[in-house]
Structure formats: structure tokens, C-alpha cells
Amino acid sequence: MPNFKIYNSYTREKELFEPIVPGNVGLYVCGPTVSGESHLGHARPYITFDVVYRYLMHLGYRVRYVRNITDAGHFEEEGKEAEDKVSDKAKLERLEPMELVQKYTNLFHWGMRLFNTIEPSIEPTATGHIIEQISMIEKIMSEGYAYEVNGSVYFDVKKYADTHAYGKLSGRIIDDLLETTRDLEGQNEKRNKVDFALWKSAPPQHIMRWKSPWGEGFPGWHIECSAMSAKYLGDVFDIHGGGMDLQFPHHESEIAQSTIAHGHAPVRYWMHNNMITINGKKMGKSYNNVIKLTELFSGNHPLLEQPYHPMVVRFYILQTHYRSTLDFSNEALQASEKGLKRLWEAYETLKQLTTSDHGDASLDIQVKETIAALDACMNDDLNTAQVVATLFELVPIINSMKGGQIQQGTLSTNTLTLLKQAFKTYLEDILGLQSVQESQGDKLDRAMSVLIDIRKEARIRKDWTTSDEIRNKLAAFGIMLKDEKDGSMSYAIE
RNA sequence: GGUCGGGUGGCCGAGUGGCUAGGCAGAGCUCUGCAAAAGCUCGUACAGCGGUUCGAAUCCGCUCUCGACCUCCA
Numbered sequence: 412m413p414n415f416k417i418y419n420s421y422t423r424e425k426e427l428f429e430p431i432v433p434g435n436v437g438l439y440v441c442g443p444t445v446s447g448e449s450h451l452g453h454a455r456p457y458i459t460f461d462v463v464y465r466y467l468m469h470l471g472y473r474v475r476y477v478r479n480i481t482d483a484g485h486f487e488e489e490g491k492e493a494e495d496k497v498s499d500k501a502k503l504e505r506l507e508p509m510e511l512v513q514k515y516t517n518l519f520h521w522g523m524r525l526f527n528t529i530e531p532s533i534e535p536t537a538t539g540h541i542i543e544q545i546s547m548i549e550k551i552m553s554e555g556y557a558y559e560v561n562g563s564v565y566f567d568v569k570k571y572a573d574t575h576a577y578g579k580l581s582g583r584i585i586d587d588l589l590e591t592t593r594d595l596e597g598q599n600e601k602r603n604k605v606d607f608a609l610w611k612s613a614p615p616q617h618i619m620r621w622k623s624p625w626g627e628g629f630p631g632w633h634i635e636c637s638a639m640s641a642k643y644l645g646d647v648f649d650i651h652g653g654g655m656d657l658q659f660p661h662h663e664s665e666i667a668q669s670t671i672a673h674g675h676a677p678v679r680y681w682m683h684n685n686m687i688t689i690n691g692k693k694m695g696k697s698y699n700n701v702i703k704l705t706e707l708f709s710g711n712h713p714l715l716e717q718p719y720h721p722m723v724v725r726f727y728i729l730q731t732h733y734r735s736t737l738d739f740s741n742e743a744l745q746a747s748e749k750g751l752k753r754l755w756e757a758y759e760t761l762k763q764l765t766t767s768d769h770g771d772a773s774l775d776i777q778v779k780e781t782i783a784a785l786d787a788c789m790n791d792d793l794n795t796a797q798v799v800a801t802l803f804e805l806v807p808i809i810n811s812m813k814g815g816q817i818q819q820g821t822l823s824t825n826t827l828t829l830l831k832q833a834f835k836t837y838l839e840d841i842l843g844l845q846s847v848q849e850s851q852g853d854k855l856d857r858a859m860s861v862l863i864d865i866r867k868e869a870r871i872r873k874d875w876t877t878s879d880e881i882r883n884k885l886a887a888f889g890i891m892l893k894d895e896k897d898g899s900m901s902y903a904i905e
Numbered sequence: 906g907g908u909c910g911g912g913u914g915g916c917c918g919a920g921u922g923g924c925u926a927g928g929c930a931g932a933g934c935u936c937u938g939c940a941a942a943a944g945c946u947c948g949u950a951c952a953g954c955g956g957u958u959c960g961a962a963u964c965c966g967c968u969c970u971c972g973a974c975c976u977c978c979a
Contacts, residue, residue: 686979
């Protein structure tokens, strides 16, 4: 019986995870808005929930993972009135809206692939579910919690709050929200500023538009996630994830809509990842401080001292608990780069290790306990930071077995097998890490072995000049030769 | 202004009422023809001030300070 505890944002407590349908898990994560290029900040939730997905599967659950693509325009451009951001930008770039959406969707997928995230089971688009959204809105209207004004439909938050805990998820108090309302200039169509749109009437110049019972328009701010999650995961499902910044109003509104439409709350466990910051400030469009994925991988950005491999970024994100902020800096990324290299090399070393069968009990116990701690870390609200730290504790043991500081045969065959399994399971299957080193071409390998052989011969002759010349010249363009203790040589490309 | 969450060694970052993670950087040593790698050892950090306690960085209060959300935002 899994003992997986999740911090539920809704109750603000760690709770034992128990699925609604035994053995099955429904997981919904708010996906990207494909009106622009994905940036480093976007990487966090998708990598975090990729690990959630992987871990649930590791625990033996059958998981349906739904992550939407927001491709319909219900956005606002800074400093402009509400308008369709997608169509707005499309005009600038002289592209069809759907062409633009496709372009950024592809780019998003490209980034996710490099991060080695597993594709969701279903990736529904907002534009593909207009009908579902309209019928959900109709249901809410028939329940008396929405009203139509000039072709737009709004959710009556005040009425909802009279009988429901509106604001519980995000810790908001409805009266406070209503009060601030009076001071601010309200949007005159709404009964209260707290109300949110379920459907917006489209102005004539608006390119993206659909027919509805209320005239031509487009879906409101939050309805797509409610409609699509219900369609694919049911009226109530297990886990809903997303960034902390979506807690209000997005997720709060989802709860309200779904509660009215279905008669009960939609989600059992809410999970929210914290933000990536840069110089202490949240990385986000509005702050104008984003580093796009393409820039991150190429190093082509004023703030970047070098390019960073997607696996380094993934590792960097997983070295922190998902509910903590994570501050970007070159120093931090470079530390992750080196750390990952060391960890991965130990893993490669481990795969080659053998041992004889008379183990030393104390080392066996130590290793076994360390391995057991890995599960405990993950079960404690997905503490990947501690998983990484724990794996690092095993690194000196692995390297010492290779280097001879630990005698051959000190670890039992059994425990060595466990250790190998643990690294494979945690590093590859759960954390989803891969080798940073690109696989070298066969021809390069052969060419290198020629150089290595020449150098070996030189060393036998104690011809240090030739030996050093080969090593130094290769090092000059980033190929590092390593003389192993047993006389063999290996190379690595920086 | 309201609500919420932080302040941990040079940097990044876990965590816990007493057994003082981990990574990176730094210092010393071992190994090595040299180098790299690896191994060993080291720094006794938890914003400040009070309080509770046998004992707090971990609990409580206050102060300072940073941030998130309150508008699209992962």
C-alpha cells in the first residue's frame, strides 16, 4: 500500500494520497498558453508534474494525465483593453491565428521533449472543446449562478459565496474582495467586480469567434479547464496541478464553476508549484525578465554566461522542493551542471561494478538504509531535493569501490544489485534524467582510440612529451583525457 | 492597503525540538610521471530581540527584511 503524502493546497496540510478509484489516478495540469514562446518559468510545473506522473506510475497506479493547450484567446495584453492576444499578435506577424498557435505549440513540445517529460495521456485544446464549454455555461445559468449581459455571460460570485466557501483555496475573503471592488472602477457589465466571465461577446474585429446561444464570442477565462477536466477525468478527480500564480483567480473560479455545474467540488488534491525567480523577482511576462527556452539552451541571452543543457535545467529544478521558490543564477545552474555530471558518472561507474558475495554487514546495512530513504523522501510530498541529496550520499561509496578505497567484495552481490536498481529507478524512471553526454559517433570513438593507443605506448616508453602533447592538444578544444588507475584511458567532451 | 509565504554557512538549497542534509566553490592531504578524476579531512550556518524548555536554528511574541497573490501570468 503506497504511503504517498501530498501537500494539498486546499486544506494546507499534507494528506495521504488515496485515489477515488483504487489503482487509478486522474491528474490534470494547467498547460501552456500558446500565444508565445515558453520560458524557464514554464519549465517548472511541467517538470514537477512529470515527476508526479512518473512517481504515481512507479507506485503502480494507472494514471490518466491530462494537460491542456490554451489556444483560444481570452487574454489581455498589458495596457490594452481585453482583447484576443492570439489574434492581436497574429495581425502583427501576419499569420493566421491557428498558424501562430501551432508554431508555439510545436515549440512547446520541442522543449518538453528535450526536458524528457513524458507526454500526457490527453492534451486537449480549448478551441477543440467550445461545445463542452458552452454546455457547461448553460448548466451554470440554469442553476441560477450566471447572468447574461450584452452577449457576455458572467458567473455570480457573490451569490455563490453566500452558500459556498469561495476563496478558500487561495485564502481570500469574499468581503475583502467586494470591498476593494467599490473603490475601483468596475467593469459596468458585471454585477460585482468579483464576478468573472464565462463567455465574452466578441467585438467585430475579433478573429477568433464562435457561435453561442448568446451571440458570437469566445469562452471566458477559466471555463476550459473545468469543461475539459470533467470530460476526461470526471466530475471529481484526484489531482489538479499548476503554478501557484494560478491559485487565484483561475483555480478558485474553476472550483466555483464546477461546484455549481456538478453539485460538488471537482478536485480532491490541489498541488501548486512555486515560482522561479530571477534576482528575487518572479520570472514572468509582466516583469519582462523571462529567459526563453531557446535562449536558455543556446546561451543567447544577456543574462546567460553559457548555454545550459535541458537535463541540467531539469536537475536544477529537481534539486529544490517544488513548493519553494527557486532563484535563477548562472552560479546555481553551473553548480547543477557539475553536480549532475558527477552523479551521472557515478551511475555509469555503478553499472560496471561487480562484487564477490561475502559482504560486510555494516556497509550493506548502510547502503540498504540509504536506498530505503529514497522512498521516504518521495512519499513526503515529493521531496526530490532530498532524493538527490540521498543519491549523492551513495556516490562516494560507488567511486570508492571503483577506486579501491573500499575493498572488492565489501558489498554483497545482493546489495549491489539493489543499489543498481535504485539508481536506475530513481535517476531515470522517477527523476527522468538522462545522460548529458551526447552519444559519440562510432567514428569519433575509433579515432579517439587511435590517439589513446599512441599515448599509451608513449607512456610505456616514459615519453612524457608526446603523452602530454596529445592530452593538452585535445584539451585545448574540450576533449579531456582521463588516465584511470588500471592503466586504461577514457575521454569526455566538455 | 488586504491575504499568504519566506529569511539557513562564499553561492544554491533540504531538514529537524537534542543525534548539527546534499551540491557547487575554497583549503589541506592521499593517489598519480604530471594533470584530470576519485577518495579522505576541514569551515560548526540557520535575519534580529525577547520568551517557553533541561535543551531551539526548529515552538510562541515582537521587530527588521524579501517575495507572491489581489489584473494576463507556470
